[in-house]
Amino acid sequence: MTTQNGGTGKASPxxxxxxxxxHRAGVSVPTVSRVIAGNYPVATATxxxxxxxxxxxxxxxxTHARALRxxxxxxxxxxxxxxxxxxxxxxxxGIQEEATRRGRLCLVFVSGGDPRRELEAVGLMRQQGAExxxxxxxxxxxxxxxxxxxxxxxxxxxxxxxxxxxxxxxLGDAVPTTVVEYDNEGGAHAITSRLLAAGHRRVLCxxxxxxxxxxxxRLAGYRRALADFGxxxxxxxxxxxxxxxxxxxxxxxxxxxxxxxxxxxxALTDAVAAGxxxxxxxxxxxxxxxxxxxxxxxVPPATDLRPxxxxxxxxxxxxxxxxxxLALDRSPGxxxxxxxxxxxxxxxxxxxxxxxxxxx
Amino acid sequence: MTTQNGGTGKASPxxxxxxxxxHRAGVSVPTVSRVIAGNYPVATATxxxxxxxxxxxxxxxxTHARALRxxxxxxxxxxxxxxxxxxxxxxxxGIQEEATRRGRLCLVFVSGGDPRRELEAVGLMRQQGAExxxxxxxxxxxxxxxxxxxxxxxxxxxxxxxxxxxxxxxLGDAVPTTVVEYDNEGGAHAITSRLLAAGHRRVLCxxxxxxxxxxxxRLAGYRRALADFGxxxxxxxxxxxxxxxxxxxxxxxxxxxxxxxxxxxxALTDAVAAGxxxxxxxxxxxxxxxxxxxxxxxVPPATDLRPxxxxxxxxxxxxxxxxxxLALDRSPGxxxxxxxxxxxxxxxxxxxxxxxxxxx
DNA sequence: CTGTTAGCGCCTTCAT
DNA sequence: ATGAAGGCGCTAACAG
Numbered sequence: 001m002t003t004q005n006g007g008t009g010k011a012s013p014x015x016x017x018x019x020x021x022x023h024r025a026g027v028s029v030p031t032v033s034r035v036i037a038g039n040y041p042v043a044t045a046t047x048x049x050x051x052x053x054x055x056x057x058x059x060x061x062x063t064h065a066r067a068l069r070x071x072x073x074x075x076x077x078x079x080x081x082x083x084x085x086x087x088x089x090x091x092x093x094g095i096q097e098e099a100t101r102r103g104r105l106c107l108v109f110v111s112g113g114d115p116r117r118e119l120e121a122v123g124l125m126r127q128q129g130a131e132x133x134x135x136x137x138x139x140x141x142x143x144x145x146x147x148x149x150x151x152x153x154x155x156x157x158x159x160x161x162x163x164x165x166x167x168x169x170x171l172g173d174a175v176p177t178t179v180v181e182y183d184n185e186g187g188a189h190a191i192t193s194r195l196l197a198a199g200h201r202r203v204l205c206x207x208x209x210x211x212x213x214x215x216x217x218r219l220a221g222y223r224r225a226l227a228d229f230g231x232x233x234x235x236x237x238x239x240x241x242x243x244x245x246x247x248x249x250x251x252x253x254x255x256x257x258x259x260x261x262x263x264x265x266x267a268l269t270d271a272v273a274a275g276x277x278x279x280x281x282x283x284x285x286x287x288x289x290x291x292x293x294x295x296x297x298x299v300p301p302a303t304d305l306r307p308x309x310x311x312x313x314x315x316x317x318x319x320x321x322x323x324x325x326l327a328l329d330r331s332p333g334x335x336x337x338x339x340x341x342x343x344x345x346x347x348x349x350x351x352x353x354x355x356x357x358x359x360x
Numbered sequence: 361m362t363t364q365n366g367g368t369g370k371a372s373p374x375x376x377x378x379x380x381x382x383h384r385a386g387v388s389v390p391t392v393s394r395v396i397a398g399n400y401p402v403a404t405a406t407x408x409x410x411x412x413x414x415x416x417x418x419x420x421x422x423t424h425a426r427a428l429r430x431x432x433x434x435x436x437x438x439x440x441x442x443x444x445x446x447x448x449x450x451x452x453x454g455i456q457e458e459a460t461r462r463g464r465l466c467l468v469f470v471s472g473g474d475p476r477r478e479l480e481a482v483g484l485m486r487q488q489g490a491e492x493x494x495x496x497x498x499x500x501x502x503x504x505x506x507x508x509x510x511x512x513x514x515x516x517x518x519x520x521x522x523x524x525x526x527x528x529x530x531l532g533d534a535v536p537t538t539v540v541e542y543d544n545e546g547g548a549h550a551i552t553s554r555l556l557a558a559g560h561r562r563v564l565c566x567x568x569x570x571x572x573x574x575x576x577x578r579l580a581g582y583r584r585a586l587a588d589f590g591x592x593x594x595x596x597x598x599x600x601x602x603x604x605x606x607x608x609x610x611x612x613x614x615x616x617x618x619x620x621x622x623x624x625x626x627a628l629t630d631a632v633a634a635g636x637x638x639x640x641x642x643x644x645x646x647x648x649x650x651x652x653x654x655x656x657x658x659v660p661p662a663t664d665l666r667p668x669x670x671x672x673x674x675x676x677x678x679x680x681x682x683x684x685x686l687a688l689d690r691s692p693g694x695x696x697x698x699x700x701x702x703x704x705x706x707x708x709x710x711x712x713x714x715x716x717x718x719x720x
Numbered sequence: 721c722t723g724t725t726a727g728c729g730c731c732t733t734c735a736t
Numbered sequence: 737a738t739g740a741a742g743g744c745g746c747t748a749a750c751a752g
Contacts, residue, residue: 015520017729019729027739030730030738030739031737033730060483062489063424063487064428064432064729065424065744067424067744068729069732072424073484083452093444096470105488106469108466108468109465110456123420124465128423129375129423245664304664375745377746378746387723389746390722390747391722402721403722406722422746428728428746430747
């Protein structure tokens with residue numbers, strides 16, 4: 001016993017290996033392996049001895065070794081801005097559920113919205129040999145981003161993995177990605193139309209950052225609805241702000257120091273709507289009596305707002321599930337370069353929209 | 361070239377390996393490895409050739425092989441009931457941040473509150489060789505659970521990993537675990553005291569499941585406050601329900617079909633408080649004019665309730681960070697069997713508590 | 721400076 | 737029914 005585990009079981013600290021078990025049971029390593037796999041004949045007596053050793057030594061297989069051999073636990077990776085956002089959380093949940101159902105493990109990484117961290121994360125996930133790498137949520141859509149992502153997508157594809165864009169626009173048909181979007185522009189069009197149909201003509205579009213894909217699309221829907229109703233677009237009625245509740249509140253309070261030249265607000269996000277609602281209320285403006293309010297996302301907390309928020313439902317959980325399903329189901333050989341799913345959105349009518357009130 | 365990757369680069373589909381790169385650069389495998397590690401002298405010319413090959417072949421190291429060799433990317437695993445709960449999400453965020461800061465990857469598993477899935481998950485995480493396995497949130501605290509967990513903790517400990525109980529009571533001093541709790545009972549005591557100090561004597565304790573550790577502790581704090589104020593405990597004023605918003609609403613509506621024999625409600629959770637608030641409001645009862653309301657958790661959406669909820673702040677994110685910190689910082693040799701952190705809670709006073717209103 | 725050798729833990733032939 | 741051998745991809749020792 002010069003080298004290491006001399007005796008009857010494991011001596012050194014660290015994980016129990018097949019060798020330890022084999023020693024203890026007085027058999028060879030492959031025999032133990034076969035008992036575990038159970039797909040090969042083993043004498044009943046031997047089997048029992050091995051099983052006892054297995055139990056006594058509390059053996060667990062080493063996934064890394066298995067992965068190296070080719071057949072290890074597969075994993076699905078996802079990268080998001082922030083787990084705390086209700087909509088992201090919903091997507092994450094969908095991914096989890098579907099991945100677990102298919103016997104996959106989930107790796108998570110939070111990028112904080114920083115493209116560099118996102119890139120770094122993708123690299124790590126690639127090292128891990130993730131079967132799919134899912135990118136969740138909005139992004140600054142510039143040329144650098146697109147070319148980098150295209151390169152990454154190709155790399156992943158070549159190593160048998162898959163880049164999935166979830167709630168983010170495609171990179172182009174040539175790029176081997178799976179894209180799972182929802183009808184972002186359509187939802188914005190629908191809810192803005194709702195506001196316009198109720199008689200509103202001065203609709204403040206509030207929140208978001210035009211450089212972000214999500215904002216841009218929602219803004220586009222807003223503008224298209226305006227055009228459909230023959231209402232001129234007024235840049236003064238587009239107020240950029242963050243997607244974050246607190247800042248939206250502050251920004252709206254700021255806006256209210258100027259004359260109120262709108263009768264309705266389209267908040268680009270439910271969280272923004274919450275902030276807007278608070279600012280409005282504190283300013284003595286009733287919703288929907290004085291000002292109508294619409295949101296976007298239909299996250300659970302929106303139900304607790306008073307009045308209950310009329311908003312656009314986005315199937316976030318389904319988005320996550322679909323992402324996993326598509327990425328995993330594509331036949332490994334046939335490299336259909338482009339998979340694309342577009343999920344529908346719809347307006348959920350609650351209590352925050354009313355007819356416009358004529359103002360002095 | 362009889363076997364496989366004969367020629368200049370990688371021929372077979374799948375990941376690029378060191379061997380592929382070595383072939384392409386016309387050097388041996390270890391040389392490539394050294395160029396990558398950069399901790400060993402390599403001729404500049406060779407180095408350049410290798411680097412080019414590396415780039416051209418888009419090489420990424422295989423974490424599993426590295427892990428097998430001993431020095432791979434470490435990972436931290438956490439298991440929770442549901443990512444969608446704001447408080448869980450906060451803990452998850454804290455874990456992420458701290459783990460990433462320390463160069464660890466995160467594995468996540470959603471158990472849906474099912475103890476069996478939790479057990480299964482721990483097994484998977486153990487196979488992965490996770491450095492720490494963090495269990496988040498409340499649990500059904502029976503004997504079976506305790507003994508099973510103790511066994512798992514010991515197993516993990518022996519393989520150099522660590523079981524971390526986060527927001528969940530310890531298993532006993534003998535069990536090698538890291539426990540990161542918050543002062544659950546104390547927070548409940550404090551906020552109930554607040555209600556009692558405001559003059560309330562009939563306080564309905566609403567929501568939760570007494571079999572769950574979290575509920576039990578909060579209920580205990582409630583009772584202790586009652587005792588401190590010399591108010592007799594009335595079992596009729598404890599209403600079990602779920603922790604879930606929607607069900608809480610329904611349960612409260614049900615309760616309101618009976619006579620209103622309380623002047624204040626202590627909701628065991630902010631989500632429950634939201635449901636209760638809605639039921640109360642719809643029943644024509646004003647908060648806090650008619651009924652005072654207190655919550656627990658201080659999750660962000662609580663700010664959007666009207667009136668803004670007075671509640672107990674729980675440092676969830678800090679809980680997550682601390683869990684990672686403790687688990688990773690303990691000196692590997694010295695097996696201090698028990699690590700225990702107890703984080704403080706405090707009441708956040710907002711607008712949902714007022715003096716009791718004398719009722720007919 | 722570079723290549724050869726060995727071995728991490730597992731599983732899959734192949735040969736008893 | 738069982739053991740011996742080989743190799744997954746990588747890196748640390750040991751030659752040269």
